[in-house]
Amino acid sequence: MNHNLLSFITLISPVVFILTVIVSWFQPGIRPIFLKKLATVASILSISIAAISGFFVAKYSLLETPMEGLAAWGFVIRLDVLSILMLNMIALLGFIVIRFSLNYLDGDARQGVFIGRLASAIASVQLLVLSGHLGILFISWVLTSMSLHRLLVFYKDRPGAIIAARKKFIVARLGDVSLLAACILLYFQFETGNLEVIFQSIQANLASGISMPGIESVAILLALAAILKSAQFPTHGWLIEVMETPTPVSALLHAGLLNAGPFLIIRMAFVMDASSYAPLILLVIGGFTALFASVAFLTQTSIKTALGYSSVAHMGFSLLTCGMGVYPAAMLHLVAHSFYKAHSFLSSGSVIEVIRASKVKDAKRIGSPFRILLGILLALGLYTAVAMIWGIDPQKELALLGIGGVIILGLSRLFSSAIDSDGGKQLILKATGLSVLVTLSFFSLESGAHFLLSSQIPELIQPTLLETVLIGMVLVAFGGVVLIQILAPKLSSSPAYLALAIHLRNGLYINTLFDRIVRSLYTHKPKSQPIYVTKPLKQESKQEKVFEKSFAEVS
Secondary structure, eight states, X not given: OOGGGGGGGGGHHHHHHHHHHHHHHHOOSSOOHHHHHHHHHHHHHHHHHHHHHHHHHHHHSOEEOOSSGGGGGTOOBEESHHHHHHHXXXXXXXXXXHHHHHHHTTTOTTHXXXXXXXXXXXXXXXXXXXXXXXXXXXXXXXXXXXXXXXXHTSSTTOHHHHHHHHHHHHHXXXXXXXXXXXXHHHHHHHTOOBHHHHHHHHHHHHHHTOOOTXXXXXXXXXXHHHHHHTTOTTSOHHHHTGGGSOHHHHHHHHHXXXXXXXXXXXXXXXXXXXXXXXXXXXXXXXXXXXXXXXXXXXXOOSHHHHHHHHHHHHHHHHHHHHHTTOHHHHHHHHHHHHHHHHHHHHTTTOXXXXXXXXXXXXXXXXXXXXXXXXXXXXXHHHHHHHHHHHTXXXXXXXXXXXXXXXXXXXXXXXXXXXXXXXXXXXXXXXXXXXXXXXXXXXXXXXXXXXXXXXXXSOOOXXXXXXXXXXXXXXXXXXXXXHHHHXXXXXXXXXXXXXXXXXXXXXXXXXXXXXXXXXHHHHOOOOOOOOOOOOOOSSOOOXXXXXXXXXXXXXX
């Protein structure tokens, strides 16, 4: 058997989910017994197929369907380390979400419809990560958006969910247009839609110094498509408002579908590597979004809204990491965030964590500037020591150190909180041990991800002067926010601090402007209502009539 044909076996997974969609047409109502069993079998089979495909990739490195038949029209299935990592993640998340949904929506009058739409979304995402051709990549990209839209409007009687879905629809179509334009330009640039041929051509041209005039525009369009797909500022509002959908939809959205943006950039890493401006766009927008959403997250009182801002921040950080060219760290963050966010949403209704947290007594803060400074210096020293021991080259791997700098900021808050408290030496030792574990985990896991993805991503290069300046600005901005968090006990009573917290809780009102645009597009003219006119109590004066006429003209 031709080993390229083995990639067809992977198609069994999305095909079984498509079969589940078809069965849901005949069992759309309450407690669809056969459909529930089929969905469970599909999710288990998906995990098995992903594991088998991983074995093939470990043996052959890269598998593609042969360029005959359907493949000649763009239906190319690509199996490499990146697609296998994503496929296994989607299979596990799909199994968890489907099993949760079978109980969560048990007794719902349209449970069959929901399971079918859920299966449609999972099949679309699986097809996206397996795409080896520009044509199937674009089609599956659009299908993920359309299947998500059908899930968001599952309860059509909820106005909040409808408005959020409409906002998502507008943003998604803009992203679709951006990706379509990028695919067309890529096709005419290299006269093929096969991703492997395109990547090899780019590498050969860069090595030979051959110019590629249209590659800059392609990379910018890809960056724009990823930004719009991943709810980046200022189009993030829809993600905060989709909480009226069923919990399994939120889990699948935040843990799976939202990752399509960073995945697109990682998949097209060779295209981004040939660009000068697209990585800067990702760095600026991703960095600002991560900072803005992280701060807004801290001010939220609703757990689901807070989780929404958390997802916006994580997607911003992933795109920021891609903009720096540290694709293994971006992939590592993407996978970790997916499982974390799935657990967070599916357990958001549990009170166990609340009960446990109520039994933990926080250490009392002292508020000493000297101790806070000492904590920051200890975190910096610890990170520098671990990086030197690990053998990080500050010149070549400056971007990696910049991403790790975010860890410094987290560790500085951890150290400062431990030292600037009455917790004693035991608390400081715990903070030190945890900090060492986190730092070592970052470098070791990043090295492992780099080893796995080395054949699918470009080598990390020294950043330009402008990129270095932007990385420094991002670190300074995050450092300022962390410092404010450390000093929060002293600033919490300040009127300016409280006013800023209110504005941040409302997302600086950016979403309000988006609401007005969407409502103006979708709001229909209401039916005329009867107007009841009562006789005035007194005769209006001449001056009052003149004022009313002037006001009407201005209005």
